[in-house]
Amino acid sequence: MVGAACALYAARAGHSVALVDRGAVAGGTTGAGEGNLLVSDKEPGPELELALLSSRLWSELTAEPGAAEAVEFEAKGGVVVASSAEGLAALEKFAVEQRHAGVDARAVTADELYDLEPELAPGMPGGVHYPQDAQVMPTLAAAHLVRLARAAGARLLTGAPVTEVLRSADGSVRGVRTGRGEIHAPAVVNAAGTWGGELAALAGVRLPVLPRRGFVLVTEPLPRLVRHKVYAADYVADVASDSAALQTSPVVEGTAAGPVLIGASRERVGFDRTFSLPVVRSLAAGAARLFPFLESVRVMRSYLGFRPYMPDHLPAIGPDARVPGLFHACGHEGAGIGLATGTGHLIAGALGGAGPDPALAPFRPDRFPEEAS
Amino acid sequence: MSRSPHEGADGGTACPSLAVIGAGPAGLAAALAAAVRGSRVTLIDAGAQAGGQFYRQPAEELGARRPQALHHQWRTWERLRDGLAAQIAAGRVTHLTDHHVWCVERLEETSGFLVHALHGPAQEEPSVVRADAVVLATGAYEKVLPFPGWTLPGVITAGGAQAMLKGGLVLQGRTAVVAGTGPLLLPVAAGLAAAGAEVAALVESAGAQGVARHARTFAVHPDKLVEGAGYVAELMRRRVRLKARHAVVEAQGDGALEAVSVAALDRDGRVVPGSEHVIACDTLAVGHGLLPHTDLAETLGCRLEGTAVAADDEQRTDVHGVWAAGEATGVGGAALSLAEGHIAGCSAAARLAGREPDPRAWEAAAKSRAKTRKFSTSLDAAFAPRAHWAEQVTDDTVVCRCEDVPASAIREAVGELGATDARTVKLLTRAGMGWCQGRMCGPAVAGLTGCEPVPSRRPFARPVPLGVLARAGEDLPDE
Ligand SMILES: Cc1cc2nc3c(=O)[nH]c(=O)nc-3n(C[C@H](O)[C@H](O)[C@H](O)COP(=O)(O)OP(=O)(O)OC[C@H]3O[C@@H](n4cnc5c(N)ncnc54)[C@H](O)[C@@H]3O)c2cc1C
Ligand SMILES: Cc1cc2nc3c(=O)[nH]c(=O)nc-3n(C[C@H](O)[C@H](O)[C@H](O)COP(=O)(O)OP(=O)(O)OC[C@H]3O[C@@H](n4cnc5c(N)ncnc54)[C@H](O)[C@@H]3O)c2cc1C
Numbered sequence: 001m002v003g004a005a006c007a008l009y010a011a012r013a014g015h016s017v018a019l020v021d022r023g024a025v026a027g028g029t030t031g032a033g034e035g036n037l038l039v040s041d042k043e044p045g046p047e048l049e050l051a052l053l054s055s056r057l058w059s060e061l062t063a064e065p066g067a068a069e070a071v072e073f074e075a076k077g078g079v080v081v082a083s084s085a086e087g088l089a090a091l092e093k094f095a096v097e098q099r100h101a102g103v104d105a106r107a108v109t110a111d112e113l114y115d116l117e118p119e120l121a122p123g124m125p126g127g128v129h130y131p132q133d134a135q136v137m138p139t140l141a142a143a144h145l146v147r148l149a150r151a152a153g154a155r156l157l158t159g160a161p162v163t164e165v166l167r168s169a170d171g172s173v174r175g176v177r178t179g180r181g182e183i184h185a186p187a188v189v190n191a192a193g194t195w196g197g198e199l200a201a202l203a204g205v206r207l208p209v210l211p212r213r214g215f216v217l218v219t220e221p222l223p224r225l226v227r228h229k230v231y232a233a234d235y236v237a238d239v240a241s242d243s244a245a246l247q248t249s250p251v252v253e254g255t256a257a258g259p260v261l262i263g264a265s266r267e268r269v270g271f272d273r274t275f276s277l278p279v280v281r282s283l284a285a286g287a288a289r290l291f292p293f294l295e296s297v298r299v300m301r302s303y304l305g306f307r308p309y310m311p312d313h314l315p316a317i318g319p320d321a322r323v324p325g326l327f328h329a330c331g332h333e334g335a336g337i338g339l340a341t342g343t344g345h346l347i348a349g350a351l352g353g354a355g356p357d358p359a360l361a362p363f364r365p366d367r368f369p370e371e372a373s
Numbered sequence: 374m375s376r377s378p379h380e381g382a383d384g385g386t387a388c389p390s391l392a393v394i395g396a397g398p399a400g401l402a403a404a405l406a407a408a409v410r411g412s413r414v415t416l417i418d419a420g421a422q423a424g425g426q427f428y429r430q431p432a433e434e435l436g437a438r439r440p441q442a443l444h445h446q447w448r449t450w451e452r453l454r455d456g457l458a459a460q461i462a463a464g465r466v467t468h469l470t471d472h473h474v475w476c477v478e479r480l481e482e483t484s485g486f487l488v489h490a491l492h493g494p495a496q497e498e499p500s501v502v503r504a505d506a507v508v509l510a511t512g513a514y515e516k517v518l519p520f521p522g523w524t525l526p527g528v529i530t531a532g533g534a535q536a537m538l539k540g541g542l543v544l545q546g547r548t549a550v551v552a553g554t555g556p557l558l559l560p561v562a563a564g565l566a567a568a569g570a571e572v573a574a575l576v577e578s579a580g581a582q583g584v585a586r587h588a589r590t591f592a593v594h595p596d597k598l599v600e601g602a603g604y605v606a607e608l609m610r611r612r613v614r615l616k617a618r619h620a621v622v623e624a625q626g627d628g629a630l631e632a633v634s635v636a637a638l639d640r641d642g643r644v645v646p647g648s649e650h651v652i653a654c655d656t657l658a659v660g661h662g663l664l665p666h667t668d669l670a671e672t673l674g675c676r677l678e679g680t681a682v683a684a685d686d687e688q689r690t691d692v693h694g695v696w697a698a699g700e701a702t703g704v705g706g707a708a709l710s711l712a713e714g715h716i717a718g719c720s721a722a723a724r725l726a727g728r729e730p731d732p733r734a735w736e737a738a739a740k741s742r743a744k745t746r747k748f749s750t751s752l753d754a755a756f757a758p759r760a761h762w763a764e765q766v767t768d769d770t771v772v773c774r775c776e777d778v779p780a781s782a783i784r785e786a787v788g789e790l791g792a793t794d795a796r797t798v799k800l801l802t803r804a805g806m807g808w809c810q811g812r813m814c815g816p817a818v819a820g821l822t823g824c825e826p827v828p829s830r831r832p833f834a835r836p837v838p839l840g841v842l843a844r845a846g847e848d849l850p851d852e
Contacts, residue, residue: 024797025790031800139800143790158791220808220836257803275672275832277478277489277845284843295840296497301810302832 001030001138001337002329003191004145005344010189011152013348018183019154020176022161025146026139028193030337032305034216034263035138036229036251037338040078040130043094044101046362047314051335052102054342055132061145061341062136071141072256078133078229079108079116081124081290088125091233095128104132119225121292133229135253138337145340157183162192165203165326173203173325187351189327194308196316196330200365205322208368209331211271211306214264215279217287220298221258229253230290250286252294259300262287266334271306307333317343317363318350327351328365388413389725392488392504394474394669397425398707399699399714400510401453406718407508408465412725415502416457417469417490423457424450426512426532427707449711472500475835477507477669478846479692486694487846491835499841506694506725508717509670509682510710511834513663513700517553518758519817521623521767523659524774527630531561531660538564545569549656550633552576552621554758556706557660559608565658566611573654574614576635578642578759581617622649622765624657633657642759661758663704664816668834670697680826686739687730688717696721705749712742763821772821773814775807783821795819795827808836 007019021027037058042048062073082088095105106129113127114120150156160178165188168174175184190207192199200207231251250262265279280302288294310316310331320326329347332339349357389412393404396418404416416423428450460466472490479486488502515532522528529537531553537544547570551562554577562575608615616635622644623634637648665681675690675697676683681704682697684690690697698717699710715738723730732739766772768781786792786801795818798804804818805811810831811818819826 024792024794026800027794027797031797139797143801146790156791159793217839217842219839257806274674275830277476280832281843281845284839288839288843295838295843297839298836299833299839299842300808300836303830 001026001142001145001340002193002332002343003189004142004149005340006189006191006329006347007154007344008145008149008152009341009344009348010351011149011154013352015348015351016185017149017154018157018185019146019149020157020160020162020178020183022159022179024158025156026142028195029305029307030138030142030193032303033138033214033307033334033337034251034261035072035136035141035337036078036253037134037136038078038130038229038335039098039103039132040080040105040128040229041231042098042335044097047335047339048098048101048103049359050315050339050342050346050363052132053345054339055134057341057345058134058136058338061148064148067144070144070147072137073134074136074256075131075134076228076253078130078231079113079127080130080231080233081113081117081120081127082233083124083289085125087233088127091128103130105130117227117230119291119293120230121290127233129228135229135255136337137256141337141340162199162202165199167203167323171323173323187325187327189329189347189351191329193330193332193336194306196308196328200320200326200328203320203323203326205320205326205366206368207316207328207331207365208311209316210268210309210311212266212268212309212333213272213304213306214266214334215276215283215302215304216261216263217280217283217299218301218303219260219262219294220300222254222260222297223258224254225293226252226254226260226291232286232290250283250290252287252290260294260297264334266307268309273304275302275304308336309333311368315339315343315363316365317346318357318360318365320365322366389506390415390504391506391508391721391725392417392477392486392502393508393510393718394418394477394488395425395510395512395699395701396420396423396468396470397510397512397699397710398427398453399512399701399710399717400425400508401457402711402714403508403510403696403698403718403721404466405453405456405460406715407722407725408460408718410719410722410726412465412722414460414466415469415488415504416466417472417474417488417502419471419473421470423454423468423470425710426535427710428453469500469502473835474669475833475837476845477509477673477695479673479694484694489837489845491837491841496835497838497841499845501846506721507673507696508688508714508721509675509690509695509697509701510699510714510717511666511669511701512710513665513704514812515557516661516664516758516816517659517813518661518762518820519770519772519780519814520621520762520765521770522626522630523624524771525624525626525630526628527626527655528624528657528659531557531658534561534565534656534658538568544656547571547656548573548654549658550574550576550621550635550652550654551658552633552635553660553662554578555660555662557663558658561658561660562613563607563611566608566613570656572608572611572613573652574616574635575608576616576619576621576633578620578638578762579617581615620644620759620762620765621657621659625651630655630657638759642761644761644765661816663700665701665703666834667701668831670695670701671830672832672834684713686732687720688713689720703746703749705745709742709745709749712738712745716742758816758820766817766821772817773802773804773807773811775809775813776803776805778802778804778814780821783818787822792822794824795822798822 062068160180164177166175197209315331316328391412637645670682696717698713782802
């Protein structure tokens with residue numbers, strides 16, 4: 001997803017772009033996650049800034065003819081639900097801070113809550129409504145951005161693993177070697193997601209991208225009973241957590257195609273693909289607590305993916321001071337779909353070489369201490 | 374909804390427990406072998422009665438008076454059936470019918486397994502069996518490749534036809550064509566003819582040589598009427614036209630099947646231009662081979678070999694405590710399933726009792742296994758679905774019936790977006806995301822994509838109510 005967005009904005013800015021992937025479009029984490037474009041779960045700070053920028057760019061992109069349908073864009077809004085009075089107080093305080101940062105966050109009373117989501121479990125004291133939250137179908141979104149990038153002149157090379165980052169005598173980047181031949185270019189953007197650390201290593205630099213596993217549950221198709229993205233207030237704490245242990249407060253949402261998606265767990269277990277019944281069990285239990293009617297709805301399948309996770313929960317975006325010509329755009333953890341447009345836009349700007357962009361400072365790829373491991 | 378009862382053999386004795394999933398030839402043989410050797414066995418199957426695909430029983434209510442007339446190997450079946458009854462009476466086997474297993478969970482802390490199943494009229498009632506070891510004997514399901522018109526009423530799978538036969542449905546007066554590839558087609562055609570249907574043609578895409586050779590795999594036929602006579606002879610006697618190296622390229626009809634268009638194939642499997650001709654029929658039974666059920670094994674983390682569960686000489690998978698037998702480990706007929714099941718049961722019983730099993734105990738079964746396997750491997754080669762089948766699939770042919778995805782959508786994903794694997798195509802087109810989770814269209818999508826069919830991961834072997842999932846294994850008594 002991120003690579004597709006970088007290619008699109010760079011090509012539209014007039015650069016000559018080759019988009020290279022070892023697999024197919026959306027064959028990585030993008031095809032194994034969900035497509036929430038959230039501002040609601042982010043605390044004020046650089047990531048929220050990026051999310052707001054991205055949200056504007058998503059709106060622009062999906063306003064282009066045919067685009068909203070092509071990516072199944074839905075500006076459905078999010079509803080965060082508190083289950084206790086204390087929880088509600090904390091949630092509302094958080095929303096006030098977000099409002100100062102430019103987020104449209106509306107406190108809702110218990111009554112209003114059930115107007116927004118009639119099927120919610122009874123007894124919830126209230127919540128916050130975030131009209132800016134939206135959603136796309138990630139695979140279709142990546143496919144569409146690739147289509148647009150190609151229309152803007154970018155070249156797509158699939159099935160081409162990058163095996164080497166080519167460097168000049170002075171150390172600067174001069175292209176990549178792939179399984180399908182060399183590509184020469186004065187700039188290389190690392191948008192390898194969860195595998196971004198390996199790609200950085202090919203260029204001789206350390207970038208600590210780690211996998212954080214997530215399971216998603218998919219139900220049988222239903223009429224629209226869940227109208228927004230609905231999640232419990234403790235979700236935000238899970239997202240920002242540093243713990244390796246499992247967290248499973250689920251986001252529940254209906255999709256255009258009918259099935260309800262319930263996701264996603266977060267745990268750091270390396271690249272372990274083994275199915276875990278306890279994990280999906282707690283996802284299911286969390287969803288049923290929010291929406292009791294789901295009890296009798298059948299779960300059709302479950303899938304998992306590995307979010308590209310960085311120690312400080314911020315992505316690496318921008319030029320790498322250690323290797324001239326090397327740029328990074330990875331490590332977006334559980335928000336890479338949403339943050340892709342903003343990332344692509346910033347990368348295109350940085351490729352233009354207009355000097356250091358203050359917006360990129362918090363995302364400096366070389367911010368992590370050298371050496372370790 | 375009732376709380377999850379803890380079913381199956383229990384009682385807290387020192388006797389180790391074995392769960393056998395699937396009560397076909399493999400599962401029955403495994404359950405009996407293990408019970409006789411001292412294991413407490415719970416035999417779990419989705420069917421109303423034991424028997425699996427091969428000994429599929431006519432429904433009891435139909436009151437079939439002479440079931441033996443429908444079933445060959447009646448003696449083998451009687452032996453298994455009586456053995457099962459005796460073991461149940463002796464309290465060594467518990468047989469759970471109408472139980473659909475949706476997941477087998479390996480317990481990390483306590484070791485052992487929980488077999489999660491659904492039962493009841495709507496398959497919503499949870500039931501959990503705790504066991505020290507598991508035998509997966511889940512069999513195989515049919516592979517069907519699409520062609521224009523294949524969704525018309527009157528087009529059924531070969532297995533569907535077989536089920537109608539064994540279920541006692543009247544086929545007299547029907548005109549049928551049997552088509553596709555593989556050793557299944559012969560018994561199905563012979564069975565249909567014996568049941569009084571007019572079989573207008575048997576259309577097999579492999580060459581005649583292969584057909585003659587494979588007549589031996591399923592040399593035992595469930596239909597007594599055909600017993601003894603070779604299928605080919607039987608079909609000739611009934612004047613069934615055998616069209617080897619031919620394929621059905623289209624099913625025709627207005628609202629229901631009226632005819633099929635059949636064409637000759639060249640050596641590469643391409644349609645010979647101008648060879649198409651029409652055969653009138655109201656029933657078309659198609660099949661392109663069988664695919665092992667691997668969902669439960671995959672979720673447990675068992676290694677697969679191609680499309681089947683990998684098992685060693687003792688029928689053990691690479692996951693400790695999990696055995697696999699029968700068509701789940703590769704397709705080869707009922708005799709092979711029986712042999713593998715027997716070996717799995719012997720091995721599991723010994724190991725559960727803490728003994729190193731002695732392979733001499735199952736020498737005869739091992740011999741039979743070696744012989745049948747060798748033969749079935751050569752069959753696989755002879756009955757690969759014909760190359761180029763996808764060329765006859767028109768753009769508007771529906772490939773995924775659950776999600777209504779036409780071939781054109783899949784071709785776009787491949788051509789325009791560089792999709793080279795079935796998973797990406799699925800995400801781009803929704804093919805395989807519906808009720809059957811790609812069991813039906815998986816091979817077709819892979820074929821149209823131009824990649825090898827790999828089993829897609831399905832953590833749930835059956836759809837499971839969310840409430841059941843949320844409480845799965847919660848109320849188990851401590852042991
Ligand atoms: C369960 C789950 C739920 C999620 N839900 C959301 C959500 O609701 N909203 C949201 O915004 N985000 C969500 N995410 C996160 C999101 O999916 C990721 O942040 C995003 O997909 C990352 O995109 P990417 O382009 O960086 O990585 P990827 O999609 O993984 O792309 C990286 C690409 O690099 C290629 N590559 C790697 N190494 C090489 C090499 N050496 N040579 C060539 N190519 C290479 C890979 O093949 C891959 O295609 C979720 C993730 C998970 C797992
Ligand atoms: C149409 C047709 C005709 C055939 N004709 C012949 C023939 O003439 N001669 C011959 O030798 N062979 C024939 N065979 C093949 C023969 O039926 C198989 O070789 C044999 O039945 C395989 O035995 P098995 O025990 O491995 O699997 P099966 O007999 O398929 O038994 C598997 C059992 O597992 C159960 N099961 C699967 N998944 C689950 C789950 N998740 N939960 C609960 N239960 C589950 C199923 O209900 C089934 O009862 C034919 C097969 C078919 C389909």
